[in-house]
Amino acid sequence: MNFKEIAKRCETGPLTESKDFLMKAVAANAMKLTKEYDVSWDGKTFVNTDDEMADRCFQAGKELFTRTGIYSMNSSRVIEFSAEEVDEALRFTPTEVAMGAGKDRVSAHHRQVEDPRKPFVFCGPFNANVHEDMFVRLNEAFGREKIVDCLFFPGYLNEIDGQLVRPTSALATRMAILYGEWSREAVRRAGRPDMPIAGHAVMAPGEIACTNEEWGLRSTDPRAIVLISELQVDDVSMTRLAYYQAYGCPIYMAFTPLIGGYGGNPAGTAVVAVASFIASIMLGGEIVHIGPQHMNYKQQTNQHSLFLASLANQAVARNSNIIATTSHTTSGRPGSAQYAYEFSALALAAVTSGSNVSGPRPAEPLGFNNVSPLMGRLFAEVAHAAAGMTREEAAPIVEALYEKYKDKMDLENAPKGQPFEELYDLATLEPTPEHQAVYDQVKEELIGLGVPLH
């Protein structure tokens, strides 16, 4: 469906209150369909292995979406879609999306459950607060990691010359230009000048300001839009979408289903997640990112989120061509072993369920530059190692890793980690021996648990 038609429906769809949309359309139908299609969670499983339930979850989510549509928050109207329009969009969903250019051109693919093909790795600061002095340096270090396919969200520049930047100010537009310039400079320095950079300058004017084929973000770079939970869009997102569509960027569409929210438990939220995957496709998303949120946790490696990610990804992997990727947000912070235990658990669950990977990042970074390219390498290595593993092989490892961090999921008790400048030698841009030792130790542990990291 073309963008013009969707934009038109934002202005002409049926009027309704936001609360009515969420309660009467989303929550009531999600509860009903979850029960009707017998989608459930037993309270124990970490990684779903029930293919029939994954298929039922997809059918329930698809039916939910045809009942709800998407809510336009600014116009208070529902963007409705017919079942035929949904079927057609799913039929023509691209199974492969190319990004970057020249020798740095790479492609993300739709993956099947237990697919032996390696997942696409989106990795970088993932919207961490990055100080201007360190922005190029730490993104260069991510770019040097050859296993990373796309530099992912190079970081928020929310301060310049000691001045905090209001996101709608003129200074924010200046920061967006620097964001584009410095991101490109970082991958050039890393020897990958045409490496794709998934950009996210947050506000619509900034998105336009950071775009430049020579020095900034390009038409070959995927650009991100985030749906509002659940199944809602706003004018800012639609404005960005209009721009990206016209400019020709691959569209990276993210959504954040809320466990304990309008979908209820992890099973009901998986149904909402499937509806959100479809909503993303209807809006023109080509790579669709699931980033589960939770009422009680800011991170995504709790048991509910692990199960949700496995079930929802399997549902779309088995029943559509959607190119899915899963967000990895942890309690432990870069520099700690727990950070690696957590992203490894989720990567094993997600990759064996048919997803690509995006991340990792701490849910609550400590100050600026709380990132580690070395841990990004390990994240990518685990994701690659998971390709070809069965869910039955992955599940006990996920559970064993969960045992290591389950008592430290609250952010106060989770390891504090360290900033990039303490984890790396800034002269050589190599990890410090201490940080390298954490990587080596966790890698040995993962091999010992059965992750084929060779």
Add this chain to the structure above:
Amino acid sequence: MADAERIYEAMKKSIETYDSEAAVAAAEEAVAAGLDLLEAVEKGFANPIRELGESFHRMEIFLPELTMGADAMKAGVEVLEKALDEKGGKIEKKAVVVIGTVEGDIHDIGKSVVATLLHANGYEVHDLGIDLPATRIIEAAESHGADVIALSALLSTTMLYQRDVVELLRNKGLKDKYYVLVGGAPVTQAWADEIGADGYAHDAFEAVQVLDEAVEGRAK
């Protein structure tokens, strides 16, 4: 007395079954029976909604149920408040809270949960909505006679607008008049300290605890 217990039980059940009509009916029955209406609020509605909030925190129920339970309570309490008002009485509130999501941020769910739980725990809550400029928040606080300004932000960028509210309060000489509570996914205690907010809560339950402690402190 037996009649009172029966009516309280009906009120409680209306919350547990998320039934606004039943809540109104039970409240009307309490008024007609001449019950102590302040006691009716506490036993019939406040205790059950707090229990519902705890069930929500334990994930035994979810957001739709909490919302419907809170709606039922609101409908029933309105009946009791009107009757009390006619008699010249009123339900004492712990404090008056204005709550909203700051400018540039349209995330609503977390803020709404905080508003619901504060209301359930005896606060008068005015939910101002989302994408709110600092001036509008402060104007609303002034017009509602608020004690607390609660500010939500879900984005690392938009949390800066929490600082703007605090700075504008200082600029207007109003900072000491309000207790400013901040929260949201990227918000931390360190950020609250940095901008001069009075309190920080990492979730809705903690928001209630933090404000309860602040109110108790004020009472001493």
